[in-house]
Amino acid sequence: MKIGFIGLGNMGAPMAANLAKAGxxxxxxxxxxxxxxxxxxxxxxxxxxxxxxAVITMLPNGDILRAVADQIIxxxxxxxxxxxxxxxxxxxxRAVADQxxxxxxLAVDAPVSGGIGGAAxxxxxxxAGGSDAAFAxxxxxxxIMGQKAVHCGAAGAGQAAKICxxxxxxxxxxxxxxxxxxxxKLGLDRQKMFDxxxxxxxxxxxxxxxxxxxGVGPQSPADNGYKPGxxxxxxxxxxxxxxxxxxxxxxxxxxxxxxxxLYEQFVESEDGKGMDFSxxxxxxxxxxxx
Ligand code: NAD
Numbered sequence: 001m002k003i004g005f006i007g008l009g010n011m012g013a014p015m016a017a018n019l020a021k022a023g024x025x026x027x028x029x030x031x032x033x034x035x036x037x038x039x040x041x042x043x044x045x046x047x048x049x050x051x052x053x054a055v056i057t058m059l060p061n062g063d064i065l066r067a068v069a070d071q072i073i074x075x076x077x078x079x080x081x082x083x084x085x086x087x088x089x090x091x092x093x094r095a096v097a098d099q100x101x102x103x104x105x106l107a108v109d110a111p112v113s114g115g116i117g118g119a120a121x122x123x124x125x126x127x128a129g130g131s132d133a134a135f136a137x138x139x140x141x142x143x144i145m146g147q148k149a150v151h152c153g154a155a156g157a158g159q160a161a162k163i164c165x166x167x168x169x170x171x172x173x174x175x176x177x178x179x180x181x182x183x184x185k186l187g188l189d190r191q192k193m194f195d196x197x198x199x200x201x202x203x204x205x206x207x208x209x210x211x212x213x214x215g216v217g218p219q220s221p222a223d224n225g226y227k228p229g230x231x232x233x234x235x236x237x238x239x240x241x242x243x244x245x246x247x248x249x250x251x252x253x254x255x256x257x258x259x260x261x262l263y264e265q266f267v268e269s270e271d272g273k274g275m276d277f278s279x280x281x282x283x284x285x286x287x288x289x290x
Contacts, residue, residue, distance in 0.1 A: 001025070003141070004042075004049035005056050006068055007086065008034040010228060011112070012058030014119040015085070015145045019056075022144045027052070046075045054141060056083045061237060062092030069096045078104040081137040085126070087111045087166070087234070089241050090156040097130060097155035106134035109155060111162035112146065115210065115230055123147045127165070129157035163245050166238035170259040172204040173235075174280055177212050181284035190216050212278035221276035229276035236263040 001024050005016040008030040020026045020038030028039040029048035035041050042048035049055045049072045059065050065088050076082065082100040084093065084107075093109035100107035108130035118124040124146035128135055135151045142149035152161045179202070183193045194216045198208045211217030221229030228234075239260040246253040266272030266283055 001054060001141075002052045003027070003054045003056065004029075004052035004072075005039065005058070006030070006045050006048055006072070007058035007060075008032075008036050008039070009058065009060075010116050010230075011085075011119045012056075014116065015056070015058060015124075018119075018122045018145050019141065024141075024144075045071050048072075049076050051077060052080060053077065054081045054083060054138065056085055056141070059084075059086040059088075060234070061086070062088035065096060066092055069099055073100055073103050073105065076100075076103070076105055079106070081106040081108065081134055083108045083110050083138050083141070085110050085112055087162050087238055087241070088159060090159045090163075090245065093129065093159045094156045106131065106137055107155065108134045108138045109158040110138065110142065110149070111158050113162070113165055114146070117209070118146070126150070127152050127158040127161040129153055129155050129159065159241075160245070163238065163242045166235070167242040167253065167256040167259070169206065170235055170239045170242075170263065170277075171255045172206040173210075173212065173277060174259055174262055176202075176204065176206040177278070177280035178284050180213050180281050181287075184285065206278075210278060212281040220278065222278055222281070226276045226279035226282070228274075229278070232263060232267050232272040232275050232277045232279060235277035236260070236267050239263055 003019055003024050003026045005026055005028040008016055008028050013036045016026050016028050016036050016039045026039045027042050027048045028036055029042040029045045045068055065086055082105050097107035108128050110126045110128040112124040112126055114124040122145055126142045126146050126149040128151050152158050190213045210220045212222050214222040242256050243260050
């Protein structure tokens with residue numbers, strides 16, 4: 001299949017590489033001029049989507065997605081599928097899907113979970129919103145880039161699932177980091193802490209798959225000086241999306257609210273900018289009770 005791929009960052013680059021490795025004809029574009037092995041480099045977003053049966057976007061936020069959609073939709077082939085894998089607000093996802101459908105395209109919002117490790121290994125989980133026909137057309141590509149795709153409902157349903165998932169992730173990462181910092185102060189060896197929690201009721205993806213303590217558990221950004229990975233700014237973006245959604249749906253999410261405030265402080269007033277979201281652990285290490 002001829003595929004256009006826009007946004008070749010931490011996630012997009014390995015996803016595009018996996019599609020190319022599987023034998024698809026992939027043309028990619030990124031404003032940062034990124035090159036990816038096996039992927040033809042386009043000079044513009046429009047060049048990347050010309051003649052493609054499927055176009056995948058993996059971009060930082062809803063405003064950028066809307067701007068890219070305005071650029072590329074008029075140049076896409078009728079009947080092609082527009083698959084947005086970025087994490088964005090439900091309103092942007094629905095607006096872009098509407099615009100694509102009005103132009104005779106199929107549209108799926110399909111944010112992912114699994115991080116850069118899952119993107120590289122082709123084991124992401126896709127949570128998708130859109131029509132049955134759009135999901136069916138995108139499904140073979142999800143199979144290459146991931147291990148599971150759940151069709152969650154109509155346009156925007158994928159983003160709704162993602163926002164709820166990442167609210168849990170933000171909360172569990174903070175809980176894991178503060179627990180490691182407490183364990184340090186109690187004189188507990190970090191490896192022992194990992195061995196216990198990763199096989200006990202405190203386990204979660206945050207400790208088992210993405211341990212925030214360097215040298216402990218599987219390889220993670222903590223072993224690479226907390227270079228992202230999944231940037232603290234992106235975690236903050238997702239937590240804010242969860243709180244906007246909670247506000248508009250009148251849902252009580254106190255832990256989500258606290259996690260949002262902590263990541264806000266970390267990114268905006270401390271040294272979290274440019275760090276992985278698991279760098280909450282060195283943040284807690286430096287702090288005392290008051
Ligand atoms: P990233 O910042 O590494 O990549 C985004 C890329 O988009 C960059 O390379 C940037 O140059 C490019 N870009 C920006 N504007 C563009 C434009 N107008 N046209 C073309 N390219 C443009 O971010 P990432 O970590 O790859 O995340 C991408 C999306 O996936 C985000 O929405 C994020 O929330 C989501 N996500 C990330 C992870 C993760 O672990 N990193 C996990 C799940 C979901």
